[in-house]
Amino acid sequence: MPLATVYPLVSTRSLVRPFTYEVPEGVGKGAVVAVRFGRRSMRGVVADVGVEAPPGIEPSVVGRLVDDIPATLVDLALWIADYYGSTPARALELVAPLRRAPRGERPSPVARESLEGEAEPAQLTPEQSAAVAQIVSALDEGVGEHVLLDGPTGSGKTEVYLQACGAALERGLGTIVLVPEIALAPQTVGRFRRRFGDRVAILHSSLGEAERRDERDRIARGDARIVVGARSAVFAPIRGVGLIVVDEEHDTAYKQESDPRYDARTVAAKRAALEGAVAVYGSATPRPESWARLRRLSLPARIGAPMPSVRLVDLRRESGYPLSAPLLRELGGLVDHGGRAILLLNRRGVAPAIHCRACGISRRCTNCDVALTLHTDDALHCHHCGRVEAVPRSCPECGSVELARIGAGTQRLEAELAKRVPELERFRLDADVAGRAGAVRDVLERFRSADRAVLVGTQMVAKGHHVPGVALAAVVDADTGLSLPDFRAEERTFQLVTQLAGRSGRDAPGRVVVQTFQPDATPLRHAVNHDVAGFLAGELERREALAYPPFRHLVSILVSGPEPGAPLAALRELRGRLEDAEADLLGPAPVLRLRGRHRAQLLAKTTQPRSVARQASTLLAAAARGMRRDRLNAVVDVDPQSL
Numbered sequence: 001m002p003l004a005t006v007y008p009l010v011s012t013r014s015l016v017r018p019f020t021y022e023v024p025e026g027v028g029k030g031a032v033v034a035v036r037f038g039r040r041s042m043r044g045v046v047a048d049v050g051v052e053a054p055p056g057i058e059p060s061v062v063g064r065l066v067d068d069i070p071a072t073l074v075d076l077a078l079w080i081a082d083y084y085g086s087t088p089a090r091a092l093e094l095v096a097p098l099r100r101a102p103r104g105e106r107p108s109p110v111a112r113e114s115l116e117g118e119a120e121p122a123q124l125t126p127e128q129s130a131a132v133a134q135i136v137s138a139l140d141e142g143v144g145e146h147v148l149l150d151g152p153t154g155s156g157k158t159e160v161y162l163q164a165c166g167a168a169l170e171r172g173l174g175t176i177v178l179v180p181e182i183a184l185a186p187q188t189v190g191r192f193r194r195r196f197g198d199r200v201a202i203l204h205s206s207l208g209e210a211e212r213r214d215e216r217d218r219i220a221r222g223d224a225r226i227v228v229g230a231r232s233a234v235f236a237p238i239r240g241v242g243l244i245v246v247d248e249e250h251d252t253a254y255k256q257e258s259d260p261r262y263d264a265r266t267v268a269a270k271r272a273a274l275e276g277a278v279a280v281y282g283s284a285t286p287r288p289e290s291w292a293r294l295r296r297l298s299l300p301a302r303i304g305a306p307m308p309s310v311r312l313v314d315l316r317r318e319s320g321y322p323l324s325a326p327l328l329r330e331l332g333g334l335v336d337h338g339g340r341a342i343l344l345l346n347r348r349g350v351a352p353a354i355h356c357r358a359c360g361i362s363r364r365c366t367n368c369d370v371a372l373t374l375h376t377d378d379a380l381h382c383h384h385c386g387r388v389e390a391v392p393r394s395c396p397e398c399g400s401v402e403l404a405r406i407g408a409g410t411q412r413l414e415a416e417l418a419k420r421v422p423e424l425e426r427f428r429l430d431a432d433v434a435g436r437a438g439a440v441r442d443v444l445e446r447f448r449s450a451d452r453a454v455l456v457g458t459q460m461v462a463k464g465h466h467v468p469g470v471a472l473a474a475v476v477d478a479d480t481g482l483s484l485p486d487f488r489a490e491e492r493t494f495q496l497v498t499q500l501a502g503r504s505g506r507d508a509p510g511r512v513v514v515q516t517f518q519p520d521a522t523p524l525r526h527a528v529n530h531d532v533a534g535f536l537a538g539e540l541e542r543r544e545a546l547a548y549p550p551f552r553h554l555v556s557i558l559v560s561g562p563e564p565g566a567p568l569a570a571l572r573e574l575r576g577r578l579e580d581a582e583a584d585l586l587g588p589a590p591v592l593r594l595r596g597r598h599r600a601q602l603l604a605k606t607t608q609p610r611s612v613a614r615q616a617s618t619l620l621a622a623a624a625r626g627m628r629r630d631r632l633n634a635v636v637d638v639d640p641q642s643l
């Protein structure tokens, strides 16, 4: 029997190498087999066949074949393990998830998970035709290309994806369509299903386990050639992928925040390169990284509707926050003439801070260094760890009873609307609501069918949901994001305002109101003029001057522990040993305490992220004993998306 290199799927971090086993004739790379490992039985993935046994080793025989994944996915997983500093076994778990035995027939979840699709337009716009032609010619070259499809909301990007997908199908090739979150899947699935029927499958984590298995089977058999899903759908077991679409490519939800900390956008590019496929990144507000690096195909304008007019309201001159007079006038217009409005306020709860007027101290979580938020249940909630405590009657620091509620959250805004414009029906969409399964869809459906209504929500409402007849979109507090201590604060603010504006007036002349204390802030000035190119040009200049992505990669090393001081000390030592790494090192600096753990971060700016991450991991492994003693935990994050 031939010998094969097999990676047992063990979760221990210390075991990173493959082992040699005998495999039956015909078993190839990508086979998932049962193996004996030590005294345990587990799954293993075959990475190579026809190898020699290392001297003195008597290989054992593998057990039965439990699955068979495309060989390229093995290469993809091993690349992820290396680039993101994970282990081969953990990365292989992503491409070869555990599957249970089938139990009877079930209908595919695709029908249940689809919104109604749209008919194919009679003809494409010249810009759409040009974009499709470029993608199709890249498809025919088959060398692995990455392009950016940029264009405002409603400019026909999805139609370009559909046409490119049709061209791939005609060539016998499959398509993966990634959306940033599950809530956005139904409208995309609906449009693909209307065009391609049963050849569409859906993959995401909130499907039942049996359903996910069935969908994977339909894909593996080749019955479904198109897969729509969130992040993990980039690992769909399609054989012969021609096209990978990454819709709303600016969305940070594409980054996985647990080991392996992969970014599905980077993985999509890698998979496209391995398969000779075309990766198409689409957005109305592309990342500076994509704008600088990718070939651009542009759709310049909305189809059949003008862009909405955006008005900045200067809160230094207008009183009435959270509802300024200009915003109230716009809402009054809806009361008179009918219509729907979306109000974005990127903060949950009633008031983001309870503040003592006497000593100036605001109530903070005792586990995390963040202000507690007052909710309508009259309790203070920590948005990081979930801790809930009663509102104090007097200041625990100085005893004063003069406690003030500062700022507004979504719940307070809702109450304010009830008072000022009671004629409008109110809906709310934030993490407090979205916890329930199907809640997002339910809220959106009821909002869609109301004729005088306001939807209040956090950033969720700015995402790509298509809601017809939105006459007004407003950002209640554009300053929230600008003050974040992250070099992407400007980018995020520009994206949020522009994306929200995109919800307005897709099918009717729409209006947009942006309330801010900083009307001169660069991202707001550009967002008002729908000036994506202008914003990105300035942003790229700034990034280059500061050596931030896309000009350098970042590697973050975060250490946390129960004792103050220890994380910072551990990182100072690490920094000393990293001196000859090819990187500029920033920090270490303390960061917010979280769930009772003290934290510190060291940041590296580098052109060699893999080598820096590898050196850091090696040094951390060497220090493992001391770190265990101090109960320290370390995380190395390559290309982190939030700092």
Ligand code: ADP
Residues within 6 Å of the ligand: 118, 121, 122, 123, 124, 125, 128, 151, 152, 153, 154, 155, 156, 157, 158, 159, 160, 303
């Ligand atoms: P995006 O993905 O950029 O938001 P869509 O592809 O959803 O844009 O297109 C916006 C709207 O315009 C949709 O209702 C779509 O059916 C319609 N549409 C797209 N392309 C055309 C076209 N060539 N002619 C007419 N209508 C179109």
Ligand code: ZN
Residues within 6 Å of the ligand: 356, 357, 358, 359, 360, 361, 395, 396, 397, 398, 399, 400
């Ligand atoms: Zn006080």
Ligand code: ZN
Residues within 6 Å of the ligand: 365, 366, 367, 368, 382, 383, 384, 385, 386, 387, 595
């Ligand atoms: Zn907390």
